[in-house]
Amino acid sequence: MARDAVAEIKARLDIVDVVGGYVTLQRAGRGHRTLCPFHSEKTPSFNVSQDKQAWYCFGCQEGGDMFTFVQKVEHADFRAALEMLAEKAGVELEAEAQSGERRGAARRRKRTLEINARAAAFFEHVLWSSPAGEDGRTLLAARGVDEGRARTFGIGFAPAGGGGEDALSRYLKERAGATADEIVDAGVAHHARGGRLRDRFRHRLVFPIREERGEVIAFGARALGDDVPKYLNSPETSVYHKGSALFGIDLARAAMHDRRVALIVEGYFDVMAAHVAGVPNVVASSGTALTREQAKVLSRHADSVVLCFDGDEAGRAAASRA
Ligand SMILES: [Zn+2]
Incomplete structure (x- = not known):
């Protein structure tokens, strides 16, 4: 049953669009190429083949289909990846595959x-x-x-x-x-x-x-x-978990991939000021500490984070692995 859903999702979605939702792909010959989102590198060795509907990284020596990609990039299990891709594809998962409770939560x-x-x-x-x-x-x-x-x-x-x-x-x-x-x-x-x-x-x-x-x-x-x-x-809701949210992540994503570094500032105005100054790889943690969940989100886009908080310890800057 899940197998049918997988086939239907694969028929409706193109791996180039799925992967392209996370990283910026460049055409290279018959395929697409980009810097690998899973390891740090200067020259792109992450390849996506539209013909084969598959990805492969020569650096990681790892590859797979759109499901393994989403699992890896979202740090999700197969079930969660299936639900995400089913929603993107507009494929209704069969009733027994999704409990009523889960359906209600998704709605x-x-x-x-x-x-x-x-x-x-x-x-x-x-x-x-x-x-x-x-x-x-x-x-x-x-x-x-x-x-x-x-x-x-x-x-x-x-x-x-x-x-x-x-x-x-x-x-x-x-x-x-x-x-x-x-x-x-x-x-x-x-x-x-x-x-x-x-x-x-x-x-x-x-x-x-x-x-x-x-x-x-x-x-x-x-x-x-x-x-x-x-x-x-906002209070915590079904879609908002303060501990993992990062203001500006949608606008910083491409620049973080490019530069492999994420700058963390404290407030919303700091993020906008950084953009004005030509520094787009910036997000705000909306607090004075970076949570484990926020670090996990950033690790998908950058190799290191630099905390740029002012306040009590003026000018304190700490760098750590994301
Ligand atoms: Zn890689």
Whole structure:
């Protein structure tokens, strides 16, 4: 049964697209080539053959099909790789292969990602196209971030929300067909008295936290003025695990592959400042330490990480193997 799904997925997906979702492939003769994502090297020895639908690294002396590639690059077992590729291919895994609980969880994750995407679009619209976004535009300008740069990062603004403090929740219900529970599951609002929803982020500059392929998994929101807390994040949800998320990873990925080094900074503005300075291989850990999970994510893209945190120990920089 799993075998049929494997065959169907292989028929629908091209290994060049699957691998190309993680690394930048260059045409080389009849195949494609790139620097190996699994070992450190200066000249590309990682090959992908479209004809054979296979990959092989002459450095690692290892190869396989799209399933072994995804298992290796995602540090996933076969089952997890199967589910990821099935979703990408639009192949429905048979009922007995996926328990009802797993199906429910997958549906919830998908819905949360959809709601996050709609919320991000709402915040961005408020920032650039509404009078309510003026404070956000002023803060960005004061920090030297122009509109083009801000749009690259998807920066937005959460309005105060009006009397009900529920501007986003109303938008998601009316325009995205979201239910109250789905909105709360996504972490962008919570239940308030009288069956109402109250937006989590109000009168804040909002930074979408995206995963490697650019899907919005959470938000970090900075208060204006002296409101506390200064930074407020989404709670842990079905798609957001604070310990493994890295702000800017989607934009830093290619440069990290290129330079094999990842720079870690503390805050969202530090990442944008690095991009302005022409240093794109930068992510923010949103904390003062790099977690084991974050290091694991980075190890897929770089050989070493450099921590560039200021704060208590000014200018402290530590380098370690990712
Ligand atoms: Zn290799």
